[in-house]
Amino acid sequence: MKRMKSYSLVLGASFVSVLFVVMLISLVYTPHPPNEMNIRERLQAPSVRHWLGTDNFGRDILSRVMVGSQTAFEVGAVSVAIGLLGGFLVGTLAGYMGRWVDELLMRATDALLAFPGILLALLLVSISKPSLFQTMLAIGILSIPSFARVIRSGVLQHKEADYVKAARGLGAGHANLIFVQIAPNIASSVVTTAALSFSTAILIEAALSYLGLGVQPPDPSWGRMLNEAQSYLAKAPWFTLAPGLLITLTVLGFNLLGDGIRDLRDKKS
Amino acid sequence: MREAAAIATEASLLDIRNLQIRLRRTRGAGLSVLDGVSLTVERGETIGIVGESGCGKSVLSLSILGLLPSAMRIGGGEIWYEGRHPLHTMTDRDIRAFRGKEIAMIFQDPMSSLNHGLTIGYQITETLRLHLGYSRKEARERAVWLLRKVGLPRPESLLREYPHQLSGGMRQRVMIAIAVSCNPGLLIADEPTTALDVTIQAQILDLMRQIREEDGTSILLISHDFGVIADMCDRVLVMYAGQIVESGTVDDLFERPLHPYTAGLLRSIPTPAKKNSPLYSIEGHVPALHERGAGCRFASRCAHATERCRTEQPELVAYRGGHAARCFLAEAEGGNRHAAV
Amino acid sequence: MNYYARRLLTLLLTVLFVLLLTFAAFRIIPGNPALVILGTEATDAQIALLEEKLGTDRPLAEQFADWLVAAFRLDFGESLRFSEPVTHLIAGRLPVTVSLAVMSLVLTIAVGIPLGIIASRARGKAADMLVTIGTQLGLAVPSFWMGIMLILAFGLTLKWFAVSTFTPWSENPWLAVKSLVLPSAALAVPQIAIVVRYLRTSMLEQLGLDYVRTARSKGLRESTVLYKHVLKNALLPVITIIGINFGELLAGSLVIEQVFTLPGIGSLLITAIGNRDYPLVQGLVVLIAFTVIAINFVVDLSYRWLDPKIRLQ
Numbered sequence: 019m020k021r022m023k024s025y026s027l028v029l030g031a032s033f034v035s036v037l038f039v040v041m042l043i044s045l046v047y048t049p050h051p052p053n054e055m056n057i058r059e060r061l062q063a064p065s066v067r068h069w070l071g072t073d074n075f076g077r078d079i080l081s082r083v084m085v086g087s088q089t090a091f092e093v094g095a096v097s098v099a100i101g102l103l104g105g106f107l108v109g110t111l112a113g114y115m116g117r118w119v120d121e122l123l124m125r126a127t128d129a130l131l132a133f134p135g136i137l138l139a140l141l142l143v144s145i146s147k148p149s150l151f152q153t154m155l156a157i158g159i160l161s162i163p164s165f166a167r168v169i170r171s172g173v174l175q176h177k178e179a180d181y182v183k184a185a186r187g188l189g190a191g192h193a194n195l196i197f198v199q200i201a202p203n204i205a206s207s208v209v210t211t212a213a214l215s216f217s218t219a220i221l222i223e224a225a226l227s228y229l230g231l232g233v234q235p236p237d238p239s240w241g242r243m244l245n246e247a248q249s250y251l252a253k254a255p256w257f258t259l260a261p262g263l264l265i266t267l268t269v270l271g272f273n274l275l276g277d278g279i280r281d282l283r284d285k286k287s
Numbered sequence: 288m289r290e291a292a293a294i295a296t297e298a299s300l301l302d303i304r305n306l307q308i309r310l311r312r313t314r315g316a317g318l319s320v321l322d323g324v325s326l327t328v329e330r331g332e333t334i335g336i337v338g339e340s341g342c343g344k345s346v347l348s349l350s351i352l353g354l355l356p357s358a359m360r361i362g363g364g365e366i367w368y369e370g371r372h373p374l375h376t377m378t379d380r381d382i383r384a385f386r387g388k389e390i391a392m393i394f395q396d397p398m399s400s401l402n403h404g405l406t407i408g409y410q411i412t413e414t415l416r417l418h419l420g421y422s423r424k425e426a427r428e429r430a431v432w433l434l435r436k437v438g439l440p441r442p443e444s445l446l447r448e449y450p451h452q453l454s455g456g457m458r459q460r461v462m463i464a465i466a467v468s469c470n471p472g473l474l475i476a477d478e479p480t481t482a483l484d485v486t487i488q489a490q491i492l493d494l495m496r497q498i499r500e501e502d503g504t505s506i507l508l509i510s511h512d513f514g515v516i517a518d519m520c521d522r523v524l525v526m527y528a529g530q531i532v533e534s535g536t537v538d539d540l541f542e543r544p545l546h547p548y549t550a551g552l553l554r555s556i557p558t559p560a561k562k563n564s565p566l567y568s569i570e571g572h573v574p575a576l577h578e579r580g581a582g583c584r585f586a587s588r589c590a591h592a593t594e595r596c597r598t599e600q601p602e603l604v605a606y607r608g609g610h611a612a613r614c615f616l617a618e619a620e621g622g623n624r625h626a627a628v
Numbered sequence: 629m630n631y632y633a634r635r636l637l638t639l640l641l642t643v644l645f646v647l648l649l650t651f652a653a654f655r656i657i658p659g660n661p662a663l664v665i666l667g668t669e670a671t672d673a674q675i676a677l678l679e680e681k682l683g684t685d686r687p688l689a690e691q692f693a694d695w696l697v698a699a700f701r702l703d704f705g706e707s708l709r710f711s712e713p714v715t716h717l718i719a720g721r722l723p724v725t726v727s728l729a730v731m732s733l734v735l736t737i738a739v740g741i742p743l744g745i746i747a748s749r750a751r752g753k754a755a756d757m758l759v760t761i762g763t764q765l766g767l768a769v770p771s772f773w774m775g776i777m778l779i780l781a782f783g784l785t786l787k788w789f790a791v792s793t794f795t796p797w798s799e800n801p802w803l804a805v806k807s808l809v810l811p812s813a814a815l816a817v818p819q820i821a822i823v824v825r826y827l828r829t830s831m832l833e834q835l836g837l838d839y840v841r842t843a844r845s846k847g848l849r850e851s852t853v854l855y856k857h858v859l860k861n862a863l864l865p866v867i868t869i870i871g872i873n874f875g876e877l878l879a880g881s882l883v884i885e886q887v888f889t890l891p892g893i894g895s896l897l898i899t900a901i902g903n904r905d906y907p908l909v910q911g912l913v914v915l916i917a918f919t920v921i922a923i924n925f926v927v928d929l930s931y932r933w934l935d936p937k938i939r940l941q
Contacts, residue, residue: 125642132921141653230902265770349841400841417846417847
């Protein structure tokens with residue numbers, strides 16, 4: 019079993035790194051300009067010139083999925099940051115204050131968790147015009163509860179620990195207690211949650227964009243590519259393959275990474 | 288009395304000869320868990336096996352019914368039931384006919400040994416329907432009778448209850464009811480009272496004695512507690528690190544222990560007389576499989592160990608009245624001594 | 629406090645919070661909601677009319693109180709786009725979504741449990757790896773893309789199923805089932821992965837317990853030990869997981885309905901969002917959230933009922 023666990027971590031980390039490198043490359047180089055239309059070359063099957071074929075406007079699909087990874091990583095990173103920040107505030111407040119503050123905040127996170135992720139995202143994007151920022155904000159908000167829970171239980175667990183009491187006895191301030199004493203102890207659970215939230219974010223962004231309620235043109239998105247591809251499913255099946263596979267692999271990578279980190283921590287303790 | 292006893296042949300009920308249990312998948316020389324264990328159980332007899340945990344008592348009991356953990360296998364030797372059933376060579380399918388019918392087992396922890404998701408009634412009637420072909424109704428009636436036999440109150444309603452609703456002692460009574468349901472020839476009880484309170488312990492031992500009287504069942508009783516063994520058994524086997532180190536009648540062992548390990552075990556029995564002195568315990572621990580050296584396995588903990596004990600393995604030698612021991616000291620004195628303590 | 633009383637209180641609080649959130653979501657829109665809906669070219673009279681209809685011209689507290697009362701009566705007002713009561717609209721679309729969710733639930737159980745048992749029989753490094761990769765893949769594939777791929781494979785290539793046409797139950801039940809097979813399969817894939825994973829872990833855990841040894845010592849067949857003794861105990865946590873994930877299934881159907889152009893509440897919600905039909909959006913969100921909360925509650929209670937250990941305490 020031990021082999022198995024490190025294997026999750028290694029596989030996850032390599033998937034994520036490869037995708038990250040592809041994303042970095044796409045910032046400076048793509049085989050074709052991703053938005054260059056060429057009506058004469060529309061819906062071409064994969065070839066030497068267009069490795070993954072072309073879309074309905076004759077755009078190079080490889081270039082477009084490469085640029086799409088930028089959106090995926092941006093949405094993942096920003097929404098995880100929002101979730102982490104919100105979760106940190108809620109979690110430390112609840113864990114630290116205890117009593118009714120804790121009760122209220124935890125009931126609120128329970129309620130938030132009662133919403134299926136995509137429904138909450140739909141509710142949030144429905145109140146103003148869909149955009150990249152809106153999508154990230156919505157996904158960020160719905161990942162707050164999981165971070166809040168992890169951080170709260172970490173604070174509760176370590177609040178009464180001897181080394182924290184000792185530090186408090188020595189006159190350490192709240193900030194010191196939280197960041198210096200407690201944070202390192204819950205870092206691995208937070209990183210696990212971050213990795214899993216990252217993959218959830220990518221899945222939800224893809225779904226929202228597929229529905230036309232997420233990322234809007236000209237920002238590239240795998241989810242929206244799938245929407246466009248569906249109209250040409252019979253004529254150009256390759257059009258749907260590349261973005262779909264990339265979403266799957268990215269989500270798989272982050273899930274494996276998250277599980278791997280959690281197993282590593284479990285093994286240590 | 289069982290019918291089988293009436294047509295009794297010369298053969299022992301259970302005859303284990305030179306049994307070897309090895310670990311599967313061990314690199315190099317296979318590590319042996321049990322090493323040349325032989326024992327016989329006669330009809331109506333109660334045999335005790337005593338030793339600290341990790342000596343191989345449970346492995347021995349599980350091997351009889353082919354219930355060894357998947358990491359272990361029988362590496363040699365024979366296990367005969369009624370002189371004509373070679374349990375050691377049987378396929379899983381064949382040996383199932385013996386499990387629970389001819390030979391039944393009782394385990395240590397009655398909470399975890401019963402299935403918490405099934406009713407008491409189901410767990411008792413299951414074997415009756417399987418081995419004796421009882422109908423649902425017959426099995427139910429027999430189950431009520433069995434529960435009454437093992438001294439449980441309100442048997443009818445008990446059938447519908449779940450194990451966690453019962454106390455530890457009651458659960459062990461249920462376990463015994465299940466074990467004796469098909470009137471087995473041999474009952475293997477692996478630490479049947481260890482998880483129970485002292486007063487409950489005595490009740491359960493009484494119940495087992497009662498079963499033995501009423502049904503003529505032979506019992507193989509495994510315990511780390513010499514007191515329990517002395518209370519119940521005719522003959523005793525002392526196991527240490529996968530071997531039998533001494534065997535004999537209860538009286539022999541109590542009065543003239545030949546092996547220093549037996550002597551140590553006897554000294555560590557708490558008695559009222561020793562109430563105020565700290566309880567004795569043998570220093571050190573049972574060597575793990577890979578720690579077993581070439582010499583006597585007890586040498587590392589033995590106060591009398593000589594150079595020979597550390598390099599050469601003593602044989603199990605029988606002395607007067609079948610009293611046997613695996614010890615050079617006993618050999619030297621021809622078994623005519625009390626083992627030095 | 630009694631467990632049930634406490635659980636009920638939590639339920640009530642959650643419901644209140646959901647209502648507060650759906651209320652607040654439409655009140656924090658920057659600017660006047662009526663203006664957002666109608667656009668900048670609207671006349672003052674049009675805006676005043678819509679404000680009255682939405683109730684946004686009244687004090688916030690009063691609006692919230694009305695909203696609560698209305699929500700508990702399941703009265704969400706009238707759709708702006710369709711000029712029909714929201715409840716009425718939803719009721720008309722409900723059968724499709726419910727049958728979709730139920731069918732994928734059936735698929736999840738029918739496929740997931742046998743697969744989980746098979747997975748638990750296979751032990752060792754290679755089997756572990758295979759199960760891990762399989763379940764991780766199942767969890768990573770977006771179900772709407774899975775839907776598209778199923779259309780490609782079974783609809784367009786093999787032509788086993790007609791795509792993008794839904795036959796109502798009342799017209800032809802057989803065709804209705806047929807038109808729901810692919811979408812419910814797409815929805816079930818991640819759920820099956822979860823069931824396999826949990827059931828395998830749970831089975832292996834149970835197989836290590838003492839009662840299994842007792843069962844074997846009674847002379848039972850290995851299959852009896854497995855199905856009568858182990859599976860029953862191992863299924864308990866899995867049932868909870870299936871129940872809790874029913875919410876995800878419902879949510880997943882919102883997107884899947886778009887893929888297969890099924891006329892359920894998912895497509896109604898997307899249309900409503902597109903039309904800025906706020907009463908309809910609110911009504912749908914509250915209804916779906918309520919359903920999920922109610923299901924979780926029932927699952928929680930049934931778990932306690934199923935486990936004799938908890939039930940009888």
